[in-house]
Amino acid sequence: MVEVHYSPFLVGASVLVAVMAAFTSLRLTNGLRNLSVARRKVRIAQAAIALGGGIWSMHFIGMLAVTLPFLVSYDPLLTLSSALIAILITGCGLLLLHFGERTNLRILLSGTMTGIGIASMHYTGMAAISANCVVSYRSLGIVLSVLIAIAASTLAMWLAYSNRSLLRTAIGAVVLGLSISAMHYAAMLNTSFSQAVNFVAEPIPALDPQILAISVSLSAFVICGLFLLLAVPMEEADAPAEEPRLTEPEPATVNSRKSARAPNVSLSRAGKMVQPVKNSIPYEKEGTVRFMNTDRILAIESDGHYTKIRTDEDALFCPWSLSKVEKSQLADRFLKTHRRYLVNPAHINGLKKVGDQMFCYVGKAAELEVPVSRSRAKDLRNLLGV
Template identity: 45%
Template sequence: MLFSYDPMLVVASVLVAIMASFTGLRLAGDLSALPAPARRIRIAEAACALGGGIWSMHFVGMLALRLPVSISYEALNTLSSVLVSILITGLGLSFVHMGERRLWRTAVSGTLIGLGIVTMHYIGMRAIGGNCLVEYGPAGILLSSGIAILSSIAVVQIAYRRRTLLQVSLAAVLLGITISSMHYTAMAFTRFIPVSELVGLAQPMIQDGYLALIVALAAFVVCGLFLLTALPLPAAGWIAAPAGAPIAAAFAAPEPQVASKPAAPKPAAPRAQPDAADKLRLPYEQGGLTFFLEAARITAIQAEGHYTRLYEGQESHFCPWSISKVEETVAGRNFLRTHRSFLVNLEHARAFQRKHDKVFLVVPGPEDNLVPVSRGHVPEVRKALGL
């Protein structure tokens, strides 16, 4: 059977895909600055937004389809398609954050997202019933799968190369077009065959066009609500400055309450001037703001892709600098490279430990408080510790 599309609903389906892609990628960015529990919640939100948006695009695209016979959609396969989409795309987004970002990890993540798109489509197509049978061409399956997987890999690479709004927006547009292209490419190789006996189907309570607009609007509202949850909250101590006041006034601490009978102030002891190491500060990002941490308080620094993680005791902070830039900045101070992925502040080194053929420094902060020392750096570390 020949079929056609409603142009307005096709445009709506593409916009839904782009909006859902932006929401999912935006929520899945800057996770390194969050603690582990909040990170897992944010990934779940991103998976729901992206997976649900992929399904919404598919559903609106199917409602845009115009066939000469009436069709229906089975509830179980329709529900399964959205759940599978959320699950597989969630795995793809999670895989990016499971360790140091490498090209192979980007490829696996993009492949999972692409497979989520393809799987959702064909499970959703199985829900079609009524007065036609559906056949798929092998060329369409291969071509649409290739579009979904290769484009998703490119999307992950673009979105996580630099976590700027422009990069995420470009990746979202590409992913939205990818989802739509995969859908309509697969549909171009799909055949609808009329059955011998027509089945009488009840008229839907809402016409397809109105239903598609309702689904599209609901997808935009849900994505908007998810994006609102990702807005940074004011940090502790942030105070709104009066109009016309200097910007620094917004960071000023509140004035303490004056007691009715204040005690006589004691003369303050003279304070030693901080040396150059105390003055050195490294930037870290949290909640959309950039803060600065004194280098002397940092116990260890770990590479995390193109970025780093600063450990301050048991707390960790996301630093936008690469480990090579950090090493260059702290050169000549108490920091020592112990491994290709680690710098250690020797002032905070508690112990030198051997485990079989491996060597570690015990430093507060990293996992198990152990920082690996590679074989090539062992002599230098021992010398610095006076061993």
């Protein structure tokens, strides 16, 4: 067994790369519920490449930080495989969080998959060492490093996703970046290196390891920066350009339509739309765009880039996103009980608690059960006086 030394400069660089990659990944996945499925998949793929590539870059720089008394070589196929493994597994973890209801169980599963991805990448990368060096591991070290990766990754995901904000995303990124680094160096502390019996003369590398490590670090930062810049116009595009434009039609059209329908509904025709009645929200039915008075609405449910208007009689497609409703002048008519629901307080007729989960009931003809998140339960109780 030989003595191993580390370059403090490269160790610090590896940690910075891991934190930057984690922040890029978490930032890219912010606001995905307002995107179409296709665009959501593209953004998740970018985030997986940023995170998986960052994990690989951190490992690569961390290995270049190691000083051994002899030269070693790496198997190209295994080295490439280690990067692909990190991207694939962390990508699956991100998919769990952005397709389906985001629960604590999903956050736990995502953190576990991310931790497994970090550990798999590390030990696959270590297996790529193919000449002059014999690597041996302590069983306790393997278990410890995997547990560190899973626990810290889960904590990072919980911090970043339990209440999305830029500050919590940054904190989650720091925790995730440190978990990647902690797993690597905990594993390295429990790894032994010795020179192979059959020593093979290796050519002196053309690049100094420190120069190579700096090049990899700069490349990782540039790639992450480009991904973040690409995300900016996509976020701006979330203000839906697909939503119908409200234009004033010809008076004759208005009068004919008003006489045919209830006063709280308006209809589009020939590319033009009736100015909506005050305190109303658009919905689509039978190929037309109409407007419903908020007094009739029980709840508004997020449905990706759009929403569903829930009434006593029906669930109607609405071209507005949940965030658009919240930003409109009608926001004060609804109470947000969950990240996917806005509820009309006038229609709430009951509360129910099952374990740690609370639900409220709205409507009369067919009661609608709406989840209430823990962070909003107190506000709802205060409003209802219970």
